[in-house]
Amino acid sequence: MDSPLNNREIASRKRREQVLDAAAACFVERGFHQTGMREIAKRASVSLGNLYNHFPSKHDMLIGLAELELSSVDPFVEMLMRNVRPSVCLREFTRAYFQHCSDHDAAILYLDIAAEAMREPDIAERFLQARSTLAEALTSLLFKGVESKDFGPSIVDTSTADLILDLIEGAAARGSIDASKPDMLMASIEAMVFAALRH
Template sequence: MTQILNGARKCFVQRGFHASSISEISAAAGVSIANIYQYFPSKEALIIALIELDLQRHRSLISRFWSTDFSPKAIEELLADIFLTPEGHAVAVLRAEIASEGARNPHVAELLRDSETGLIGSVHSLIRAAQRRGQISNELDPDLITERLSLVFEGLMRLYLFSPANGQKLIEQYYRQFADTLRLRP
């Protein structure tokens, strides 16, 4: 199944969800079309599976992010996998494709909304834990922190789509916004 998902992911990053055919996915994955349908009853089911994997990856990144010491070095190391690698750029391309699919497909839109709701609750818990550890001020509002950092990250991911060579600059921009939002001392 992983082989199929990897092949599909490669096709979707290169050609998009709708321009990629099952036969192209079959060739990229090195499996038969029948094998694909054994695991995924439709191309939409394959798309949903990849979206769910992306959402898991995003949740994992957020969890790792909030478990750092919030130093520039720690944040840069964490974001380097996204902003400084070809694989990270593929993630950005796939996330843009997922957002577009959410605008067209009500099932995907619902999946994304539900995931976002869960992520917000998770981030609030992580922020409160950081406040209890004394990493950030108790006066900071978890809603405002979540909103601002999410908007900044999504904006930088969009910029990264078109300017992958600017990855280091984007990491630095994110850290400045992060430090400002959390009122971290340099």
């Protein structure tokens, strides 16, 4: 009964995703502002005009990607909320999130989005929302860890989670520019975070 409607809707959604994937790939390769709509269309195997049936503008594609980025933190939020010993949980999170941020393509795209966010408020909005969701979950974990004596009490405040994230992301981003060994970097980060949190 409703299958023909759904079919069309599903097809349209697929196209949207297709286009967004192509856009992401292009932006990674050449940067947001260097990428032309033609490139995206070609890569998505979609006609140029049809791009605009799915996204009203190039800018909106970046918003789409920023929102994808936003939802990409969900698994990490879940990870932070599991009922596991906080120190164990933090260690696992740190590794997983660093690995996530170290992905070369993701890092490049992240930088481009961040750069655009400095001038476009609606990008900034999505960008920061993803961040604060994650920071809140991490803050909860840290306080739980202080309570359970996993972490020393002295330095944990509402900024700590943000700083840990800054550290992980910053290190991963830099690691993407120079080609330093991620494993060593990772071990150092872990050491630093836990050193800061110890009693």
